[in-house]
Structures are given as C-alpha cells and as structure tokens.
Amino acid sequence: MSGTHTDAAISRRVRKLEALLEERGIVAGAALDEALDAFLAGSSPLNGARIVARAWTDPAFKERLLADGTSAVAELGYAAGGVQPQRLRVVENTARTHNVVVCTLCSCYPVRLLGPSPSWYKSEAYRSRVVREPRAVLAEFGCVLPADTEITVWDSSAETRYLVLPRRPAGTDDLTEQALTDLVTRNALIGTATL
C-alpha cells in the first residue's frame, strides 16, 4: 500500500477535486456522505451469508435462487448491483464440483451482497492466475480439493455478478438459520474457501 507521504498528497488532491466539483454544482459533499454511509451500511458479506443460510434451510428458496438469483435475493430485500442494476447468478458447489469467481479485466464483484472486495481479489496475482491454475491458487488459500473435483472459474466480464453457494458443512443439521449464517465466510462466497 501507499506510504503516508503519498497518502497525504493524494488526499489533498482528492479534496481539491471534490471542492471543485461541489463549486460547479456537480456533486454535493453531504449527498456523497449520505450515499457512502448507505453503501457501507447496506453492503456486507453478512448479506451473502444470510442468502446461503436461507438456501441451506429452505429447499424451495434454494431452487429459486439457483434458477434466478436476482429475483430470489430480492425476496430477502437484496440486489446484486452497484451503480448500475446487475444480474445475479448463484453457482452451487457439490460433492463433485467447485466454483470460484474472478474478474480478470478489472474487479467486478457483487458489492451489495459481499461488501467492497478484499485486496487480493483486485490483485494482478489473483486475476492473472486463477483462470490458468485454479488448483494452485486455491491451495494458496489453504483450500485443497480432491483431484477429481471439477472446477469452474467464473470470469465476470459483463453485467452478471456471481455468488458461490458453498456446501453445507456436515454435522450442522441442528443449527438454526442464524447459527448457519455465522459459519459462512466471505472467501467461501467467492469460492476461495470451503466450509
């Protein structure tokens, strides 16, 4: 990351830009604050975790989620999109298949459902390699899959955002939906971890 010297310089320049845009009536600082607060309050991996826990406990919801992710998460009050509306596609891990998500060209990510993406997701190392050698990359996350697991890498290159539906861990039959939500990690929702 940038050092503090660079940070001070760029933060001065960003302030200058914001003041200039405000002066010209293009943006309003208060509206920016509001939009940012709303974004941060509404965008978190907890949303994705809740969707997964619901799918694990409600087979009809799971069926709708896999058939039409956009509409199914809307039932729970969620949308995939950022600035523009986006389609959500949920991809399910099974005993034989594993899914992992990337955006090799930039950093497309279901921000409303997962919050802002982690640094590694935006890194050249992840973007360049996961489409070429997913097993090696997953192993760096400590995620080692059986040799016969079929891996699909979803490279989000348009207006669809992908969310992985991880396998429900064994021995969780007695857990409540809330307790299941707590088990779901951000990496599992991206596909760089299993649960």
Added chain:
Amino acid sequence: MTDRFASGARVRTVHHDPTHHTRLPRYARGKRGVIVEPEGRHPLADIRSQGRGDAPLEQVYAVRFAARELWGEGDHEVVLDLWESYLEPEAEAGH
C-alpha cells in the same frame, strides 16, 4: 429480436484485437466454447466505453471453455460473459 445462440450451442470467439475497450480477454480469443445460458441484453461495452450513445443492445451469453482449449492443458473450465458479436457459430464436428 431473437437470440442467435441457444444454450448448449457450440461457438467460437472472434479473433479480434481492438485498440479500444473490450470484454473479450486475450486468453479467450479465437477459442471454442459452449453456450451456458443467455444473460440478458446490454449495450455493447466496446462502443459504450467510447462515450457513444449508439452502442447496440446485444444478448450477452455465459460461455464455457475447457482449460485445454484456452491453455493447452488443465482439467478445469472457465466461464466468460460475452456479447453476441464476440461469437460465431462453430460446426458440430469442427476442429
């Protein structure tokens, strides 16, 4: 407007190499794949990225590629979201 490709159709990506923005990455140009599903119509990013208002609305498809086709090796698959004009039909027994 009807979609040019149905789910399961075999396609080949065009081998374009534009100087402008595009969503068909280098690694998937001129490669054979299979349509997974249509995703809905969207303005072609290649044109819209130039600030033009005349970007055609095209169907975008999820297209599945075998790692072997993309890289010459590997046992995984890669799915990309590709605009219709990136795709050409591929003959059934094509090589």
Added chain:
Amino acid sequence: MARINDVGGMTGFGPVVTADDPDDTEPFHADWEARVFALNSALVREGVYNLDEFRDAVETMPPGEYLAASYYERWFHAIRVLLERKGVVAAGELDD
C-alpha cells in the same frame, strides 16, 4: 492490442497474498479512498460519464503507472482523465 488490465493467464505476479491481510477488515484503507469511491459513483449517477468509459480510462493508464498504482489511485487517475476529457475541469486544473 492488449491493455495492461488484461492479465488473465499472465505469469510473474507471484503468489496471491491471501489470508490475514489486516487491510481487508476495512472496506477502505484511507478516507480519500472512500471519497474517490463516492465521487465516482456520483459522477456515473449524474451521467457525467458511464462505467465503461471509466473502465476504459483505468485501462489506458501507461502500463508502468498502472502496475505501480494502488487500486484507488487508478480510480482517481481515471476520474481526472474523464473530467478533463469532458471539459468539466480544465487540463492541469487538478495538478498541485
């Protein structure tokens, strides 16, 4: 012609820095990053430019600068380029 953002399948970027990145517990690492994020959203919403133009402006950074820049430094660069191109700010107006 390929742009520097088109990295799928490239080698040389090393292992993925995965777990326990302390930066990743917070969505933004500095307040200016949050402002850049919010500014970009507002400018797209206001129709000053669209998201594809924004992506284009990130991708056309000179490759050396792109690789040396942090994620939101790239964003800030793209916003400046687009605002100058659209005539919202004059060339050089945002320089120190």
